[in-house]
Amino acid sequence: MAVSWGTLFADRTERMHASDIRELLKLTARPEIISLAGGLPAPELFPIDEYRRAFEWVLETNGNMALQYGPSEGYRPLREFLARRMTGMGIPAEPDHVLVTSGSQQGLDLLGKIFLNPGDAVCxxxxxxxxxxxxxxxxxxxxxxxxxxxEGMRSQDLDDILQQHAIKFIYAxxxxxxxxxRLMSEPRRELLIETARRHGVPIVEDDPYGELYFEGGPLPSLRSLWPEGVIxxxxFSKILAPGFRLGWLVAPPGLYDEFVFAKQPADLHTSMATQMATNEVCQQDDFLETHIDQIRDVYRERRNVMLRAMEEHFPPGCSWTRARGGLFVWAELPPSIDTRELLAEALAEQVAFVPGESFHPDRGGHNTMRLNFSNVTPERIEEGIARLGRAIKRRLAHVEATAERDQSVPVSP
Ligand SMILES: Cc1ncc(COP(=O)(O)O)c(C=O)c1O
Structure with a gap:
């Protein structure tokens, strides 16, 4: 008898499915399409030579350890390096409370595993x-x-939310x-912490882009403002390379072991060879700081090109964020535009973006879009934004013409 797989799945699989947007965006792999849709770093900046040397050295000097099973907590020298570096940046961290993860994506999964029963609320x-x-x-x-x-999350709205809902944690x-x-302003950070602390609700501070600032310097981390309540x-995905799947988390002492127990059944530990080679790369004098400076310079230029091109090519009624760091510009179009419909039009112009709806758990944001500048050369950003501007103008003209036609239809008595 044939197995009826679908009837055997656990309830939790109900919301695990391919998104239609992701399916559509698969088209963007075609070279003629300028994709502003991805969230990928610039591959030309990957430290390939440094990793080649580091892997060689690790395999020559400590191959037995690199290829053996390792501790779930992570490779101790790397945990020590991370704790030292974070502390130097004002993010309190002890090596004993650093857990190396297989990408920070694994950290998110572990959070769900530890905290969330079905129906529990995340803010x-x-x-x-x-x-x-x-x-x-x-x-x-x-x-x-x-x-x-x-200014980022409207922390002033949080008090009401935390009074009205039982929240397991705030994801920020x-x-x-x-x-x-967007960059959360300092007063908003302080208010977020003050409110969460008063309600006794923990915060998850997800920070892949904190070092990629293009102007000014870093603002105080949430963890520095409340070490006992912030995970x-x-x-390393955005400062070295995402392909190794190497991230980490810092958990308050009472919680750390729980993360280790949650990670063990998932993958026992993160690749030892990768951790050791990355630790080696990070130990090279000033390499990491110089490398991150270079990433900032390249991305800043791409961001500038994107903002300039948007000024030139986007029609009135559109607004967008200035991206003072990171990988993305976020645009809001006139409310009559649905960016999912616009995507089809944009793909016909051979340019892609991600419609904003995908980033709203409540499926809002129908007239918003995310644009990536890190993974596209300045020339292609310029051309991509010009194409997108044309697609938006055409879509606007279409919805205006449809509205006029609808208005001119005689109303029957
Ligand atoms: C906000 C945020 N968190 C987590 C991740 C996952 O990163 P990784 O698993 O590569 O560390 C990403 C990746 O783009 C991200 O943007």
Whole structure:
């Protein structure tokens, strides 16, 4: 008898499915399409030579350890390096409370595994990171969202939310948020912490982009403002390379072991060879700081080109964020435009973006879009934005013509 797979799936799989947008965006792999849709770093900046040397050295000098099973907590020298570096940046961290993860995406999954029963509520910014929604969806989470503006999460709205809802944790991206590129202002950070602390609700600070600032310097991390209540997620994906799947988290002492227990059944530990080679790369004099400086320079230029091109090619009625760091610009179009419909039009112009709806757990944001500048050369950004501007203008003309036609239809008595 044939197995009827679908009838055997656990309830939690109900919300695990391909998104139609992701399917559509598969088209963007075609070279003639200028994709502003991805969230990928610039591959030409990957430290390939440094890794080649580091892997060689690790295999020559400590191959037995590199290829053996290792501790779930992570490779101790790397945990020590991370704790030292974070402490130097004002993010409190002890090596004993650093857990190396297989990408910070694993940190999100572990959070769901530890905290979320079906129907439990997570408080998230609106919009928020799509991969976090996917991770928490797998644990059948509910969402309560906090609106954002140019200063990031509107922390002033949080008190009411925390009074009205039982929230397991607040998921926040204070630095150059994915998708909006926004930076949470210092007063908003302080108010967020003050409110969460008063209600006894923990915060998850997801911070892949904090070091990629293009102007000014870093603002105080949420963890520095409340070390006992903030779980910090970090990653090498945007400062070295995402392909190794190497991230980390810092958990308050009473929680750390729980993360280790949650990680063990998932993958026992993160690749030892990768951790050792990365530790080697990070030990090279000033390499990491110089490398991150170079990433900032390249991305800053691309961001500038994108903003300039948007000024030139986007029609009146559109607004967008300035992305003072990170990988993304977030645009809001006139309300008559549905960016999912616009995407089809844009693909015909051979340019792609991600419609904003994908970043809203409540499916809002129909007239918003995320644009990536890190993975596209300045020339292609310029051309891509010109194409997108044409698609938006055509779509606007279409919806205006449709509205006029509808108005001119005689109303029957
Ligand atoms: C906000 C945010 N969190 C987590 C991740 C996952 O990163 P990784 O698993 O590569 O560390 C990403 C990736 O783009 C992200 O934007």
């Amino acid at each position: 998230a910014e609106s919009p928020t990171y799509m991969g976090a929604i996917q991770a928490f969806d797998a644990y059948q989470a509910d969402y309560v969202t906090v609106p954002m503006d140019d 991206l204070p630095n150059f948020q994915n998708p909006s590129g 910090y997620l970090g990653t």
